Amino acid sequence: MSESGIGAPVRRTEDQRFVTGNGRYTDDINVAHQTYASFVLSPHAHAKIKSIDTKAAAAAPGVVAVFTGQDVADAGIGGLICGWTIHNKDGSPMQAGGHPALALDRVRYVGDHVAMVIAETLAQARAAAELVAVDYDILDSVVVTGKAKDKDAPQIHDEAPGNSVYDWAIGDKDAVDAAFKAADHVTSLDLVNNRLVPNPMEPRAAIGDFDPGTGGYTLHTTSQNPHVARLIMSAFLGLAPEHKLRVIAPDVGGGFGSKIFVYAEETLCVWAAGKIARPIKWTSSRADAFLNDAHGRDHETMAELALDKDGKMLAMRVKTVANLGAYLSTFSSAVPTYLYATLLSGQYNLPSIYCEVDAVYTNTAPVDAYRGAGRPEACYVVERLVETAARELNLDPIELRRRNFIAEFPHETPVIMTYDTGDFGASLDKALELGDYADFGKRKAASESGGKLRGIGFSTYIEACGIAPSAAVGSLGAGVGLWESAEVRVNPTGNVEVLTGSHSHGQGHETTFAQFTAARLGIPMDQVSVVHGDTDKVQFGMGTYGSRSGAVGMSAISKAVDKVIAKATKVAAHLLEASEGDIEFENGSFSVKGTDKSLAFGEVSLAAYVAHNMPEGVEPGLKEGAFYDPANFTFPAGCHICEVEIDPETGTTEIASWVAVDDFGTIINPMIVEGQVHGGIAQGVGQALTEGAVYDADTGQLLTGSFMDYCMPRADDLPSFTLGFTETVCPSNPIGVKGCGEAGAIAAPAAVINAVTDALNIKDIAMPASPATVWQAIQSSTKQAAE
Amino acid sequence: MPTVSMTVNGKSVSGEVPANTLLVEFLRETLGLTGTHVGCDTSQCGACVVHVDGKAAKSCTRLAVQCEGAEVATIEGLANGADLHPMQEAFRENHGLQCGFCTPGMIMAAVDIANRHGGKVDEETIRHELDGNICRCTGYHNIVTAIAAGAAAMGK
Numbered sequence: 001m002s003e004s005g006i007g008a009p010v011r012r013t014e015d016q017r018f019v020t021g022n023g024r025y026t027d028d029i030n031v032a033h034q035t036y037a038s039f040v041l042s043p044h045a046h047a048k049i050k051s052i053d054t055k056a057a058a059a060a061p062g063v064v065a066v067f068t069g070q071d072v073a074d075a076g077i078g079g080l081i082c083g084w085t086i087h088n089k090d091g092s093p094m095q096a097g098g099h100p101a102l103a104l105d106r107v108r109y110v111g112d113h114v115a116m117v118i119a120e121t122l123a124q125a126r127a128a129a130e131l132v133a134v135d136y137d138i139l140d141s142v143v144v145t146g147k148a149k150d151k152d153a154p155q156i157h158d159e160a161p162g163n164s165v166y167d168w169a170i171g172d173k174d175a176v177d178a179a180f181k182a183a184d185h186v187t188s189l190d191l192v193n194n195r196l197v198p199n200p201m202e203p204r205a206a207i208g209d210f211d212p213g214t215g216g217y218t219l220h221t222t223s224q225n226p227h228v229a230r231l232i233m234s235a236f237l238g239l240a241p242e243h244k245l246r247v248i249a250p251d252v253g254g255g256f257g258s259k260i261f262v263y264a265e266e267t268l269c270v271w272a273a274g275k276i277a278r279p280i281k282w283t284s285s286r287a288d289a290f291l292n293d294a295h296g297r298d299h300e301t302m303a304e305l306a307l308d309k310d311g312k313m314l315a316m317r318v319k320t321v322a323n324l325g326a327y328l329s330t331f332s333s334a335v336p337t338y339l340y341a342t343l344l345s346g347q348y349n350l351p352s353i354y355c356e357v358d359a360v361y362t363n364t365a366p367v368d369a370y371r372g373a374g375r376p377e378a379c380y381v382v383e384r385l386v387e388t389a390a391r392e393l394n395l396d397p398i399e400l401r402r403r404n405f406i407a408e409f410p411h412e413t414p415v416i417m418t419y420d421t422g423d424f425g426a427s428l429d430k431a432l433e434l435g436d437y438a439d440f441g442k443r444k445a446a447s448e449s450g451g452k453l454r455g456i457g458f459s460t461y462i463e464a465c466g467i468a469p470s471a472a473v474g475s476l477g478a479g480v481g482l483w484e485s486a487e488v489r490v491n492p493t494g495n496v497e498v499l500t501g502s503h504s505h506g507q508g509h510e511t512t513f514a515q516f517t518a519a520r521l522g523i524p525m526d527q528v529s530v531v532h533g534d535t536d537k538v539q540f541g542m543g544t545y546g547s548r549s550g551a552v553g554m555s556a557i558s559k560a561v562d563k564v565i566a567k568a569t570k571v572a573a574h575l576l577e578a579s580e581g582d583i584e585f586e587n588g589s590f591s592v593k594g595t596d597k598s599l600a601f602g603e604v605s606l607a608a609y610v611a612h613n614m615p616e617g618v619e620p621g622l623k624e625g626a627f628y629d630p631a632n633f634t635f636p637a638g639c640h641i642c643e644v645e646i647d648p649e650t651g652t653t654e655i656a657s658w659v660a661v662d663d664f665g666t667i668i669n670p671m672i673v674e675g676q677v678h679g680g681i682a683q684g685v686g687q688a689l690t691e692g693a694v695y696d697a698d699t700g701q702l703l704t705g706s707f708m709d710y711c712m713p714r715a716d717d718l719p720s721f722t723l724g725f726t727e728t729v730c731p732s733n734p735i736g737v738k739g740c741g742e743a744g745a746i747a748a749p750a751a752v753i754n755a756v757t758d759a760l761n762i763k764d765i766a767m768p769a770s771p772a773t774v775w776q777a778i779q780s781s782t783k784q785a786a787e
Numbered sequence: 788m789p790t791v792s793m794t795v796n797g798k799s800v801s802g803e804v805p806a807n808t809l810l811v812e813f814l815r816e817t818l819g820l821t822g823t824h825v826g827c828d829t830s831q832c833g834a835c836v837v838h839v840d841g842k843a844a845k846s847c848t849r850l851a852v853q854c855e856g857a858e859v860a861t862i863e864g865l866a867n868g869a870d871l872h873p874m875q876e877a878f879r880e881n882h883g884l885q886c887g888f889c890t891p892g893m894i895m896a897a898v899d900i901a902n903r904h905g906g907k908v909d910e911e912t913i914r915h916e917l918d919g920n921i922c923r924c925t926g927y928h929n930i931v932t933a934i935a936a937g938a939a940a941m942g943k
Contacts, residue, residue: 011879018887019875019894021822021862028821123805201826201834201888201923253824253888254923286827506886506924671882675929679885682926707831707921715917715927720910744926 004515004525009671012511013525014504023251026205026220027283034207034279035064037269038125040115040132041291042107045141045363045700046154049105049114053133057117060131062124065276067116067268069102077101077271078237080262082328083479086166086337086359094166097157097361099327101237101264101271107136108156108326109363110701111291113264118272118280141363143695145323146300148360156326156361163361165324165333170341170415171354176306179315179352183306187389193377194767195298195323195693196686197710198370200505202253203284204293208269212277216244221266223249223533224259224503225543228480230535232262232330239270249533252505256683257369258293259505260545261330265292290705295693296370298323299336299377305385311395313348313404318355318381326361329368333359338476339374339464339546345413346382347424347460347637348404353414363700369545371683371745375463383459383750388763397754398437401428401460417464419635421728427661428460430724431639435659443643443656453646454656455759458639459751465739466551466634466732483629484548485541486556488517488564490622492609494602495527498560501541502553503533507741508672509549516554516668516735520561522588523601539625547739550668551634555733559626562734568604568622574615575599575607634730634738638662640681642751646759651775653689653756655717661724662743666736673740674723680744681721686713687745688752692768711768791851795820796864804851810844811835813851814861822862822891826921833920836892836899837861843899845919862891865898874898877937878930885924896920897934898941906942908935 004010017023054066080099087093102113115132119125140154147153148163156163180186207220217240223229226247234242252259269280284292300321306314322336341355386404390397402425411419432438440456447454467473470481487499498517502509514528521528531537544553565585572590573580582593591598599607604622607613611620643656660677667673690711694703704710729736749767756769765777791808792801795818802817814820814837823846826834835847838860865872871879874897884890900908900916908916913934914927922930 012882014887015879015884018884018890019862019871019878020866021820021891023822023887023890025821025824025888027825028815199923200886201832201921202824202886203826251887254886256923286829286832508885675882675885675925678926678928679924680926683923706829707827708829712921712923713926714921715914715931718914718927720928720931721926 004518006516006519006668007670010511010515010525010669012508013514014508014510025202025251025253026207026222029207029220029250031207031209031279034281035118035120035276036122036125037280037282038117038129039113039265040117040129040134042103042110042112042114044107044136044138045110045143046139047107047136048139049103049107050135050137052115054115056133057128057131060124060128062120063128064118064120065272066132067102067272069100069104072100072102072271073104075271076238080264080267080327081232081236081330082333083330084334085477086168086333087477088166089169094333095160095164096328097159101267109365111365112326116268116272118276141700143362143364143700144697145298145321145360145362148323148362149358156363160361165328165359165361167356167358168337169354169356172352172414173354175352176315176317176354180304180306180317183314184309185307185393187305187385187392189303189384189388189764191301191303191381191384192766193297193299193301193380194687196296196370196691197290197693198256198258198293198296199289199712200254200256200258203286203289204259204263204265205283206266206269207279207281208273209279210273210277216246217270217274218246218248219266219270220248220250222252222259223247224255224505224545226503226533226535227501227540228543229262233267233270237267239267246536249503255505256371257296257373257545260543261294261368263292286707287705290710291702292365294329294366294368295325296367297377298367301381303381303385305389307389311393311400311403313350315352316344316350318344320355320357322357322359323362323364323367324359325364325366327366329366332366332368334478335369335374340378342415342417343375343378343462343464344382344415347406347462349406350414364695371680372742373546375742376684376746376749379459379461379746380750383461384753387458387754397458398428418632420632420731422635422637422663423726423728424460424637426726427638427663430726431641431659431661434661434722434724435641435657447645453648453759455644455755457642457751457754457758459747459754460639461747462635462637463742463746464633465547465636465742466630467546467548468633469631470629481629482542483627484552484556485539485625485627486560487539487623487625488557488560490564490605492606494523494605496521497529497531498557499531499538500553500557501538501543502549503544507544507549507676512669512672513554513557517557517561521601522586547636547741550737551730551733551739552628552630554735554737556626556628558734559628560624563624563626564622567624568601568608570615570618571608572599572604575613630733632732634665634732636662636664636738636740636743638743638747640747640751642755644752644755644759646756646774648778651771651778653769653774655685655719658719658721660721660744661726662740663726663728664740665727665730665738667725676740677723677744678721680742681748682713682718683745684748685718685752688749688767688769690717690768690770789852791855793854793857793859795859796861806852808851809847810849810851810854811846814846820861820863824888824891826889831921833896834889834892836895836920838895838899843896862895865894873940874901874937877933877940881929881933881936883925883930883933889920889922893920893922893930897937900934901938901941904938906939908938910935
């Protein structure tokens, strides 16, 4: 392996600009003559808008324009859309209410957009927004997931009676019911998957610009998928035709799902820029990000696992209520269905599974994909059930897992997934070794002698990544295909630009994709640059989410590289006066087998562009594009082991150690992959121990609306992690990669809560298991023991 | 509007700004030094950390006029020409950043940690000292490694 070859921990190309302060994020960009937007947000969870008086705001110093929902509706601009239609059990499509970018007659959550104020300075825009007088008729609200369908709950959308978005099911109910009847043991858990706020460190931002000369619009925005944003804005909102709308997502400071979606603000910046014929800049405050960035998770679940007397799993039955908030965000409907219930088989041979999901509207921020998106919720259900079942059956949780691991591939689960490959025993074994499981008893005794409670928790997770085969998702209701595109442009002098439809917002694509391409072409890595995030430069692409950029995006690059090599081989054969079959391409050199005749890659590319001497019928130039549509999902899997030490006096949980062994298939850059795992674990630990979005049940106000109230994990909340890898090469893509972006966030919550409940010797505890929650649990279990 | 003058990255600068202009706004909007970021509005995240008179400070939490006559250092002034500062190099070498948004504040805070604790600063101290900086990408593992390496390199 060379220093920059596939598998080498190459240092990142993009870091030079980031460590020197030369990153270029949306808010760093200013456009000549720009104005500033501020939005008037609903202070109420649910209210009728009786009237909006904008006169004072419009007359305020520096104000350029004030727009309300009526102005947007009058302009014929469509509402924000949900791109995935889920069907009810009876086959009818889901009940979706409208989502105007600016509210028309009703607001449905605290933060709902009511008016847009545009002024010469940000201070003037904000001051004038305070002058917009909205007369509200306050209505009852409901924010609690499990109460949305109560008879006395207020109706949020006329189109969705009983606040039901859909009632959906998957699996064979009769088979599951029969298996439960015959079971020797049933483990049951009522689980809440707590609502989270994604909180990438860069708040969302947008600059809309209109060029009256060309009639074209430009939007700089914090997007994970600029082409999809353009498609939605063009085809569904009618802002501008696609060829007249350029969307640029420059450096983006983290996304974690929350920057996939098309939101009101950037939409309105584009539309209003046309109205006032000036650029409009908007940057979210963190407070507004808490209110309006799509939240994640928020499930209430009843889960049951049926086993026989030997601990063999027979069936699983799950009933989940999923809170989708006040409006359906871009991909929200798919998250608690096809990204969730399809993973309920975990790593186990489960003959039958039945899962019902009721999705509901509530008076809260929209809920959509957040790192893991459905799969952390599934892993939490499966791994909490398995660990609890082991305790109830007095079996080692390792042993119960081993008895039920899937060992033969491909394996078709009862919930429509076909696992292509894996070795679950291998990752478990390696994790036990790295974590020194054999000596856990000694460590527990040492903790106890120091007055602490020590627990261990396992999470043997699986996820479906590499999203996704277009025909498959189309048959399930997706409005788009989920292939990816690439173009490999070889310049005459032999350096290369790789244009990808994937988008990097921290994942290091500029390094990984260059590393991969350079290795394939046998040229130095600094001869390759990666271009992404600009619809005027890059061919249409689907963007980055669902751990898809390696498996799908890089596979498209691989295909394009194949085509480049094929054409260059033809040109080289012609120049070397050899037959194409006699040409070997290795280490950046085309040579004639068995001779010393050869041409460097750069010589061939120059010849292809000079084109004085091309083979018959071959066009000049060396540039190839490819679209790659995956044949299957990919299935990263592994084992995470968490040890906690709890102080019973304070209820404080310390993560004493963390071992993760993941199987991501082929790894291009292990340094970057390890970083992805670290970050995922941190977000999973955050969910388990510190984070939780809380709305006041009476007023619908977001109580956790700042970093002072919503506890983001900090450096001293986390340990250093011990990582290992096993490898089963993914058979369904040309590189063998599975994806690594979400694994940590998927595996971690179950591992932590399994460890905490082990330490406290209790069946369950709510997330986040904050010191107060843990302390209360200790008090109740002590009290119960005394009685 | 008051005029404010200070030294930023070794250069004398001055500007006429509203009295309520924050230091971070002065740096980003008036001087165009956009390396210093704003990640929250409650002084919690530390993306805006710069040095004021040699000490780490959150530039979102002081007014530009409070820095009259001060020596301010931002991420843009840390490298010596093409040579990265040892802490910048340590972040790059140890993959101590992903999206890069918290990074300027992290590095400025890290240099301050190294200045105060020296080259042998331990992991526990680093984690404790990072109390005022949030990173959402890295899980801090590589940031902690980077700061230890950067502090050691600065000590040489």
